[in-house]
Amino acid sequence: xxxxxxxxxxxxxxxxxxxxxxxxxxxxxxxVWLSGQDEAExxxxxxxxESSVPVSPGIFVHVVGEVALPGLYQLPVGSRxxxxxxxxxxxxxxxxxxxxxxxxxxxxxxxxxxxxxxxPIAACGKNPGHKGCALWIG
Numbered sequence: 001x002x003x004x005x006x007x008x009x010x011x012x013x014x015x016x017x018x019x020x021x022x023x024x025x026x027x028x029x030x031x032v033w034l035s036g037q038d039e040a041e042x043x044x045x046x047x048x049x050e051s052s053v054p055v056s057p058g059i060f061v062h063v064v065g066e067v068a069l070p071g072l073y074q075l076p077v078g079s080r081x082x083x084x085x086x087x088x089x090x091x092x093x094x095x096x097x098x099x100x101x102x103x104x105x106x107x108x109x110x111x112x113x114x115x116x117x118x119x120p121i122a123a124c125g126k127n128p129g130h131k132g133c134a135l136w137i138g
Contacts, residue, residue: 059108063088066095066114080105084112 011019058077061084064070068089075083082102091097096117106112 061106062111064113066092
């Protein structure tokens, strides 16, 4: 470092000015190059994300079995089994009301199936509430 300082001190004023101008030009070129990099990286995809991935404002639940109006229902995120049953017109008189957890939070793509009171509960893996699971209640 000391040798560099001695070399700088040995330069005359004109050489020092030229060196300073050269350093400033190099820094300016680096700045221009870096600003061009930001623009290249900020170019988005050719297909806008909004149009390529449909976004649903809620979840879809397929309600079947012992309800008044079986079908596919769109519900807000965080809806419970009771909300889906209400949208399906409520349980029929033959539904096994005592074995259903009306407070269970539903997930997108789930099938909620209400069976008659004499129908056994079907096993659905170790987690009967997981996404895509058909939960038969009876």
